[in-house]
Amino acid sequence: MKDDTVKLDLKPGGPATERPISIAIVAMGGQGGGVLTGWIVDLAETHGWVAQSTSVPGVAQRTGATIYYLEMMRPGEGGQKPVLAQMPTPGDVDVVIASEFMEAGRSILRGIVTPDRTTLIASSHRSLSISEKTAPGDSIADSSAVTDAIGVVARHEIVFDMNAMAVQNGSVISSAMFGGLAASGALPFARDAYYDVIRKGGKGIEASIRTFDAAFERAVKGDETPPVASSDTPLPVAILPERLRDRRADAMLTRLRTELPAQAHGFAYLGLQKVVDFQDPAYGDEYLDLLCDLARRDHAANGDAHGFEFTAMAAKYLANAMTYDDVIRVARLKTQSTRRQRVADEVGLKDGQILNTTEFMHPRIEEVASVLPVGLANWLKSRESLYAWLNRRIDKGRRVHTYSLVWFLALYFVGGLKGMRRKSLRHQTEVAHRDAWLADASQALVKNYALGVAMLTFRRLIKGYSDTHIRGQSKFEKVMQATKSIAERDDAPEWAQRLLTSAIKDASSDDIDGTIKTIESFTRA
Known part of the structure; x- marks a missing residue:
């Protein structure tokens, strides 16, 4: 067989020297x-x-x-x-x-x-x-x-x-x-x-x-102590001011200081700021109403002996529950000047340069309907043909140029709808879920303090909106129901922690389903 390979003269250009x-x-x-x-x-x-x-x-x-x-x-x-x-x-x-x-x-x-x-x-x-x-x-x-x-x-x-x-x-x-x-x-x-x-x-x-x-x-x-990058998230530390300029804000601060245990002040102060920024001062009063009620339950359950951990955890996770992600919040965050400045800093925007951002959004009719007033949303959902017709036109991926005039005004308008948020279908749904969660945790607190605290931490599973929110809520329900089925056991807090850990780390839900099957095996025995 004839070899047609072209052979090149690849002799070294000179003697080998040191390596690069x-x-x-x-x-x-x-x-x-x-x-x-x-x-x-x-x-x-x-x-x-x-x-x-x-x-x-x-x-x-x-x-x-x-x-x-x-x-x-x-x-x-x-x-x-x-x-x-x-x-x-x-x-x-x-x-x-x-x-x-x-x-x-x-x-x-x-x-x-x-x-x-x-x-x-x-x-x-x-x-x-x-x-x-x-x-x-x-x-x-x-x-x-x-x-x-x-x-x-x-x-x-x-x-x-x-x-x-x-x-x-x-x-x-x-x-x-x-x-x-x-x-x-x-x-x-x-x-x-x-x-x-x-x-x-x-x-x-x-x-x-x-x-x-x-x-x-x-x-x-050098340094005598080797630097260690810690993965632990430190607890938020908040030094409460003596007074606030705004009269209503100062009244809420006074109430927080006098009606809540000192162990919860840090989380409560940060949580109060979060919910007021999310909605309005009236929403902050609602946050304190709920938290003070939980603090009274904590005190009745001998919370002093436990460092009022139940109230502290409630202050943190209740604020997260009350500041849920909806399209109003997402639109408002995307149009804030602080967000634009953060993006500019990250990309190293220089003088004379123009910043444009393109974001992919894929809204569904569920998100649109959820921000409507309860009566109108329910009416729309009851018209199946109209609901499906609207969904075909809304349920599409869109590339949104945030800082173009048309899209910025559209997002700014949606973000400005927060005044009607508390009348929306989404808010009604979130309140019902929140109240049921707090009721379950408070009921467990009476017999098992650690279990009540554990149930509060289940709120970690719920975040985001759209499909992310649905998946998180599904995991929450699985973990809560499995925990309630063994609430009478002394080791229920430990199993609750195992369930939560499985749900957090497991994207496919295989691990959490396996843990639930293990629990079912000894509950049936």
């Missing part, structure tokens, strides 16, 4: 990963080195980071240029720079951090992923495993809160990571050379150099 220096940077959008890569390339080329960088973008909305990879090497004898790789190879990376703590952990899982070669430079702060934010409860990943792994798999590590340092000095995290890189000694360049690169940027030079210096000194000095 390889650097992998893992950063999320808006954190200056591209800027940092450019700085390092400029640093190398200024000193006569050959440098090459590539990048693989991550998925949008914080489900993946962009990986920047660069290699640098001195040219060979006679100015021969080296052949540099475009992607990191496990076991062959000299420096890994991670802009967020869990991204450092993912770099370890990829195998690009190795104990014989790699210097790991990482920020210890957390930036939560979409999966952590959208889970129906506390699904923040445990970062302790990353902390343990760093001390084992990296040859040298520089880990501290670079994001906080950058904010404190009025810059961005890329400047802090650049300072950490300079302090690591991984590159054969003097400190002044790093300054020269930063000064070429032309903007924010002073803040960038301040952040660079602070990070450099912090990396050189």
Whole structure:
């Protein structure tokens, strides 16, 4: 058989020299990963080195980071240029720079951090992923495993809160990571050379150099206590003011302070602010009415011996229940100036630039009908043909340009409907569900204090709107009914916690169904 393969003369251009220096940077959008890569390339080329960088973008909305990879090497004898790789190879990376703590952990899982070669430079702060934010409860990943792994798999590590340092000095995290890189000694360049690169940027030079210096000194000095990125969410701490300027607000504050136990003041103060912002002061009075009633029940159940935990948990979860997500709230949040400013900060909006956002919305007729007054909503739902006709025209995905005139005015109008919210079908439904939940928890409190508290925490399962809200409510009902079936057992609080944990972690409901079957097996025995 004839071999038609074309064979090229691929002789080496010269003798092999030292290996290149390889650097992998893992950063999320808006954190200056591209800027940092450019700085390092400029640093190398200024000193006569050959440098090459590539990048693989991550998925949008914080489900993946962009990986920047660069290699640098001195040219060979006679100015021969080296052949540099475009992607990191496990076991062959000299420096890994991670802009967020869990991204450092993912770099370890990829195998690009190795104990014989790699210097790991990482920020210890957390930036939560979409999966952590959208889970129906506390699904923040445990970062302790990353902390343990760093001390084992990296040859040298520089880990501290670079994001906080950058904010404190009025810059961005890329400047802090650049300072950490300079302090690591991984590159054969003097400190002044790093300054020269930063000064070429032309903007924010002073803040960038301040952040660079602070990070450099912090990396050189080190810390006796290794930084740990904690996954625990601290309890909110609120110092109650002595007085408030608004007379009605001051009256509510006085009532909160005098009618509720001190252990609940922090949650109650924050909860009161939340419900008033959601609706109006009258809604805040309703919140206090309900909470004070629960506090009296707590006191009757010897709550003092339990640190009034029932009232404290009620203050937190009752506020969440009363500030449910409906289309009015969603529209109002999207048109707030604070939200626009936050987006502008995240994308690094500069002077003279125009910000546009495109959001995907898929409303259903159920959401539209739910904001109508109860009588009108029920009338509409009773007309099946009309209801279906409207649904065919509403139930469509739409790309909404939030800051265009037409869409902004439409969203602003919907957000302004909060004055009629308490007459809506959705509010009636939410109130009925809320009152039934509080009644179940209060009834359990009489015989089993811990069980009453556990039932209050079931509210963690309900969040969002549309399909997300329906799924959460379905899980809530499963957990509540299963718990009520074993309410007479001494170990009911422990089983309630198992049910809640299963429901939070399980997207498909297989785990929670398995736990319920286990409970049914011994209740039938």
